[in-house]
Amino acid sequence: MTIDVDVTLHRDTFSLEVTFTAGAGLTALFGRSGSGKTTVIDLIAGLAQPQRGRIVVDGTVLLDTDRGVRVPVHRRRIGCVFQEARLLPHLSVRQNLRFGRLFSRGQGGPSLEAVAELLGIVALLERRPAGLSGGERQRVAIGRALLARPRLLLMDEPLSALDEARKREILPYIERLRDEAGLPIVYVSHSVAEVARLASTVVVLEGGRVVGQGSVDAVLRRSDLIPDGAEAGSVLAMTVTAHDPDAGLTRLVGPAGTLDVPLLALPTGRRLNLRLPARDVLLATEAPRSLSARNVLPGRVAGLREEGAACLVEVACGEAILLARLTRGSARDLDLAVGRSVHAIVKSVALDAGLAPGLSAPGGRIEI
């Protein structure tokens, strides 16, 4: 399953030249306001027309200007979810979902019941949109899009009109959709936290051009690709392997090794993306003694780069690269060089998903 996009569009004040290939899972289009994210979504959906381009989804050519192919919007089989749910107010949730079904062509696809279950809206089916929270309305909008049997789902900042609590409520459903619906998703966002949590692949736009693309981990480790003020860091695909309620800990295993974090209300076997901001990783050249051995990962320096007064150190730990931010003085004191053995001490992680009741993650970070 791949999506190939290669488009050129010129407007009076803006030009866009974008080429990328996305695989299965969720591809985030990431970039600051005005970089062209929504324009790319409109081009894929067929809501805007480029001067030149080719768009192929799962082997089906939707646009090929050289050959005069321009499949119209209603025949592209692409589901769209926008910032606002845009439900029909006089219809119940069930009728709104059936409305999505009207646009499906052919047989098959998930049933209304299966979609309602996936999105946790079974209990809402007879209600009207006016009686729903913003998060619930968005879940209905996603369900309506899924019932049209799309070959691709486009989501344009679907959480940006929601407050933090509603965002937290809806994120697990988008994760389920990504993992269980078998449908590729192209997702527009300018939030590092959202992209770290949801994306498999990231395409970074700047001024209508692609300035970086790759796995979510590779992209979010690069300070030059993320918004000013956001901290670069690695993103590790971890699996919940055990809980120790007495110690208040959950054990996560992933490509860098094992990490213990405050107790999570997530089942064992659940996978989650954990972000380790560079400023939350310390380095020592010897195994720390008078410190709990928990969350100390042995590794080797794989790269060093200076950024202003700081030195960003890439550390190869197991199968992963961790990023640590040190002052240049500390890097000198430790005599760091590529190949040197070090111990990475993980102080805290960015995680606002699945914390046990009573725990909170101020600023999206938890000390570990």
Ligand SMILES: Nc1ncnc2c1ncn2[C@@H]1O[C@H](COP(=O)(O)OP(=O)(O)OP(=O)(O)O)[C@@H](O)[C@H]1O
């Ligand atoms: N219909 C249009 N006609 C002319 N210019 C447009 C049109 N739509 C968008 N633009 C311009 O194209 C540029 C890219 O806009 P676009 O909405 O794609 O960016 P974006 O990255 O999605 O931004 P945001 O995060 O603010 O939604 C902007 O300069 C915008 O003003």
